[in-house]
Amino acid sequence: MLQFLVDTALRASDLALIALGLSMVYGLVKFPNIAHVQYAMLGAYLTFFLRAAGVPLVGAIVLSCAATGLFTLAMHLLVFRRLLRSGPAIAMIGSLAVAMLIVAVLQGVAGSFPRMFDLPLSAPHEFGDARMTNTQLLTVGTTLLLLVLFSLLLFFTRAGRAMRALASNRALADASGLNAERITRVVNFGSGAIAGLGGSMLALSTGAHLNLGHDLLLPVFAAAILGGLGNPLGAVAGGVLIAFTETAVTNLNFGFLFGKPVAFLPVAYIGAASFLILLLALLFKPYGLFDRQVRRV
Amino acid sequence: MSDFLISSFTIAGIYALMALGLNLQAGWSGLLNFGHIAFAGLGAYATGIVIQAGGSGWTGALVGVGLAMALGWAVARLGRQLGSDYWGIATLAIAEILRTIATNEGWLTGGAQGISAIPSLFDGLPRPWNAVAFLGLVLAVVAVAALSLRRVANGRFGRALRLMREEPQLAACMGYDLKSLKTRAIMAGAAVTALAGSLYAHYMSFAGPDYMVASETFLIWTMVMIGGMGNTAGVLVGVLLVQAAYSAVPFAKDFFGFGSDLAGALRLGLIGLILLACLLWRSEGLVPEKLRKIPA
Numbered sequence: 001m002l003q004f005l006v007d008t009a010l011r012a013s014d015l016a017l018i019a020l021g022l023s024m025v026y027g028l029v030k031f032p033n034i035a036h037v038q039y040a041m042l043g044a045y046l047t048f049f050l051r052a053a054g055v056p057l058v059g060a061i062v063l064s065c066a067a068t069g070l071f072t073l074a075m076h077l078l079v080f081r082r083l084l085r086s087g088p089a090i091a092m093i094g095s096l097a098v099a100m101l102i103v104a105v106l107q108g109v110a111g112s113f114p115r116m117f118d119l120p121l122s123a124p125h126e127f128g129d130a131r132m133t134n135t136q137l138l139t140v141g142t143t144l145l146l147l148v149l150f151s152l153l154l155f156f157t158r159a160g161r162a163m164r165a166l167a168s169n170r171a172l173a174d175a176s177g178l179n180a181e182r183i184t185r186v187v188n189f190g191s192g193a194i195a196g197l198g199g200s201m202l203a204l205s206t207g208a209h210l211n212l213g214h215d216l217l218l219p220v221f222a223a224a225i226l227g228g229l230g231n232p233l234g235a236v237a238g239g240v241l242i243a244f245t246e247t248a249v250t251n252l253n254f255g256f257l258f259g260k261p262v263a264f265l266p267v268a269y270i271g272a273a274s275f276l277i278l279l280l281a282l283l284f285k286p287y288g289l290f291d292r293q294v295r296r297v
Numbered sequence: 298m299s300d301f302l303i304s305s306f307t308i309a310g311i312y313a314l315m316a317l318g319l320n321l322q323a324g325w326s327g328l329l330n331f332g333h334i335a336f337a338g339l340g341a342y343a344t345g346i347v348i349q350a351g352g353s354g355w356t357g358a359l360v361g362v363g364l365a366m367a368l369g370w371a372v373a374r375l376g377r378q379l380g381s382d383y384w385g386i387a388t389l390a391i392a393e394i395l396r397t398i399a400t401n402e403g404w405l406t407g408g409a410q411g412i413s414a415i416p417s418l419f420d421g422l423p424r425p426w427n428a429v430a431f432l433g434l435v436l437a438v439v440a441v442a443a444l445s446l447r448r449v450a451n452g453r454f455g456r457a458l459r460l461m462r463e464e465p466q467l468a469a470c471m472g473y474d475l476k477s478l479k480t481r482a483i484m485a486g487a488a489v490t491a492l493a494g495s496l497y498a499h500y501m502s503f504a505g506p507d508y509m510v511a512s513e514t515f516l517i518w519t520m521v522m523i524g525g526m527g528n529t530a531g532v533l534v535g536v537l538l539v540q541a542a543y544s545a546v547p548f549a550k551d552f553f554g555f556g557s558d559l560a561g562a563l564r565l566g567l568i569g570l571i572l573l574a575c576l577l578w579r580s581e582g583l584v585p586e587k588l589r590k591i592p593a
Contacts, residue, residue: 032382079573086580088382089329093522096515097573104566111558214511218393221386229383272397275390279375282387286379 002130004251010136011243013143017198018216019223019235020150021191027167027230028184029080031088035098036195037220041213043068043196044203045106048115057119061200065193072192073185099213107210114209139201146194147236154232163187167230218271219246222278228288238289242274249273301544303428307500309540310435314493316520316532317442318486323518324527324586325450326482327462329385331514332372332392336365336487338509340494342399345412345504354418358495362488369487373480389511396509411505418499435496439533442489447529449485458482459527459588512565519572525582534584542567 022036046064051057075098083091124131132140154160165173166183174180199212206212223242227234250270254263265273281289315337322328343361348354368391375387399406406412418434419427449455460468461478469475498504516539524535543564550560575582 032386079577083576083580086576089327090576090580092329092382092385093518094573094576096518097569097576100512100515100565100569101573104562104564104569108559108562108566111556112561217511218390222390225383225386266401268401269397272394275394275397278390279387279394282379282383283375286383 002128004247006127006130006132006136007251008240008243008247009140011246012240013140014198014202015216015219015223015239015242016143016236017146017194017201019220019227019239020147020232021194021198022220023224023227023229023235024163024187024232025191026224027163027232028170028180028187029076029084029091030230031080031084031091031095032221032224032229033080034092034095034217035075035102036095036191037216038099038102038213039068039072039192039195040199040202040216041106041208041210042071042102042199044199044208044212045110045115046196047200047203048117048208049110051117061197064200065196068196068199069189069193072195073189076185076188103210103213110208110210112210114207115203116207117204119204135204139204142197142201146197147233151233159183159186215271218278219274222274222281225278226281226285226289228290231288231290234288234290242277245277246270246273300425300428303425303432305540305544307428307432307435309536310432310439311493311497311500312517312520312540313439313533313536314435314442314496315490315517316524316536317439317446317529318488318490318493319517320521320526320529320532321446321450321458321486321489322482323521324532325455325458325462326479327381328479328483329381330372330388330483330486331385331511331518332388332390333486333490333517334509334511334514335368335388335392335395336490337494337497337513338392338395338399338506339365339368340491341498341504341508342406342412342494343491344495344498345407345415346405348415349412354416354495354499357498358492361491361495365487365491365494366484369484370480373476373483377476389514392509392511392514396506399509400506407505409506411503411507413503415498415502415504417502431500435500438492438496442492443529443533446489450527450529454478454481516568519568522572523575523582525584525586527586528582528584531582531584531586535582538583539568539571542571 018037018040022033025036026032043064046067047060050060050063055063079094079098080091083094119135122134124133125137154163162173162178162183165176166178166180170180203212219242223238224235226238226241227236249265250267252264254265315333318336319330319333322330322333340358340361343364344354344357347357347360372388372391375384379387400409402408417427417431419430421427422430450458457468457473457478460471461473461475465475468478494508497508520535520539521532522535523538524533525531546560546564546567549555549563550557555563
């Protein structure tokens with residue numbers, strides 16, 4: 001049972017940071033950025049290369065986060081700001097093109113062979129009947145710490161209040177003298193850096209590989225949509241829900257349904273589980289579980 | 298060399314059919330369908346499965362078109378109450394679910410190995426002529442599809458679709474049933490695309506889950522965007538350009554001595570670069586849609 005919770009927490013921390021950034025930026029620019037998951041992959045590769053160049057692990061992760069954040073900012077300034085003038089659909093297709101370019105460049109530079117991190121092996125910690133390795137503890141701990149810091153920032157500082165105001169009503173926030181462009185830039189940098197961190201931490205266990213971004217695309221979007229795009233902490237809750245379902249679906253014994261002693265769902269359907277949640281969410285709660293806005297029809 | 302050209306043009310023709318199907322949905326109706334390739338996958342798999350079960354190629358194509366239209370209907374129903382970007386993500390998810398099913402239900406689809414030994418259509422003819430005959434068939438289908446789609450686009454249905462894209466409220470006020478318009482546009486696009494998938498299965502003698510990866514959808518999107526959304530001639534130009542870039546990469550690979558990783562990267566990067574440049578500097582495409590303006 002405890003192992004079940006640990007597995008859920010691990011998967012959730014993979015998804016939470018990336019979904020958080022995606023949702024946060026959506027609140028300001030109002031288009032779903034498909035390239036966001038590729039920023040995570042970029043961060044993973046940068047961390048790998050920095051580490052291969054001799055930078056210690058923590059330093060490599062910090063540098064790679066900063067670089068990914070800057071790249072995200074540059075993409076916003078050079079590409080998406082222009083495309084948004086032609087509407088969100090064009091910007092979304094543009095993010096597709098950016099995603100393809102990132103994958104292409106990384107494939108050209110790093111090759112299609114996965115790059116594993118050679119981390120020192122250590123015996124896993126045991127908590128009752130559950131086990132966690134050092135890396136996993138570090139990942140979950142960092143994610144939790146960041147989430148707490150981010151919530152404090154969002155709800156108890158001026159900057160956080162400005163972000164929320166801008167996300168909920170851009171025209172009014174502009175009229176009240178908030179510098180919308182500057183906030184959008186800061187949020188873009190932040191979301192890219194957080195995505196880079198999420199990708200790097202994910203790569204610590206799976207290695208940096210070319211499908212890292214693509215594999216994250218649908219679970220992360222499912223999490224962000226479940227939480228309501230534009231609601232960063234909702235995205236985290238969505239991520240936890242997705243992680244819980246994925247873990248439950250693979251661990252539950254469906255034997256009682258078929259009258260057989262053992263009937264597990266094939267592991268390959270884990271991904272499909274999260275897409276199914278996404279579809280159900282879109283059918284019944286299309287604007288997220290926590291949606292309270294009144295909409296014009 | 299001529300073999301290479303024939304095969305390039307055949308594949309271009311098949312992609313042209315898929316792009317025409319997408320153009321009906323994305324270009325004229327403004328629907329962000331990111332799961333378009335699922336229709337082609339259904340066509341390919343239906344052909345493979347029906348032929349394996351002893352049916353004829355015609356039955357396979359018909360079953361594929363029927364299934365794709367049913368899926369199109371379901372997708373359109375799903376989209377009733379969603380914003381366009383949300384709906385785009387939903388279509389992406391549906392295509393991925395179908396691909397997961399195709400990869401895992403080995404008893405039906407052959408799993409990751411797919412279904413092979415699908416007979417090519419003109420096996421009776423001597424060697425160069427079977428490929429030429431297939432090319433002829435594909436080009437004929439493309440011509441029929443392009444001409445009839447253009448006719449539809451200039452008729453009442455096409456005008457209604459474009460009005461729905463530009464001014465949905467006005468279209469609703471004028472008595473158009475937007476739901477039914479969207480559903481019919483998606484189903485028609487699905488039928489054309491499933492036919493293309495069926496032809497592809499015959500051409501490659503194979504149907505597998507690789508046909509349904511999301512990047513194929515993005516490739517078709519690139520073709521439509523580059524050529525000009527909402528313009529049949531533009532879409533065909535876009536298909537030719539992208540296919541030319543694709544076919545040129547193997548030559549560049551031999552010429553410069555690239556590895557296969559770099560060649561794959563070059564292919565993907567080239568498409569991404571063309572798409573991005575097109576969006577930034579010519580977002581209406583190379584051959585833009587001609588909209589009749591009524592002088593005020």
